[in-house]
Amino acid sequence: KDELSNSDGLAKTLKTNSTFVRKLVSQLVSSNLIVSFRGKNGGIKLARPMDQITLKDIYLASIGEKPLIACHSKPVIKACPVSCCIQAVLEDVVEGIELTTQTYLAQTTLCDLMKRVK
Numbered sequence: 001k002d003e004l005s006n007s008d009g010l011a012k013t014l015k016t017n018s019t020f021v022r023k024l025v026s027q028l029v030s031s032n033l034i035v036s037f038r039g040k041n042g043g044i045k046l047a048r049p050m051d052q053i054t055l056k057d058i059y060l061a062s063i064g065e066k067p068l069i070a071c072h073s074k075p076v077i078k079a080c081p082v083s084c085c086i087q088a089v090l091e092d093v094v095e096g097i098e099l100t101t102q103t104y105l106a107q108t109t110l111c112d113l114m115k116r117v118k
Contacts, residue, residue: 004043024062031061050110059105068101069094 007025011018025044028034035047046053071090077083 004037004041004045006043027061027064028058031057033057033061046110050114053110054106055108055110055113056102056105058110059102067094067098069097 007021008018010025011021014021025034025036029036029044032047033053034044036042036044071087071094074083076087
């Protein structure tokens with residue numbers, strides 16, 4: 001809708017902490033997915049139509065530079081061949097998962113999801 005929402009109202013609806021919502025809102029504002037209006041009657045709303053915002057846009061705005069899955073950072077045991085190469089092996093797997101995830105999310109818009117809400 002074109003009406004404004006606020007973080008406290010969203011937090012109550014989502015049954016979560018308003019600080020968490022404000023952090024996410026900040027990330028979405030920085031990514032130009034929503035706009036924020038300050039003041040007594042302020043709030044937030046989508047920056048563009050729902051059919052122009054993909055789940056990939058939201059995903060990238062909310063995760064920043066972190067991948068969906070992180071590789072471990074354990075010290076290498078030089079006597080173990082698996083330990084010596086597991087980081088490179090897992091990085092390839094994680095890269096494939098990340099690419100597949102982003103490709104899938106790019107195919108779905110907020111509008112697509114809203115069509116499923118009854």
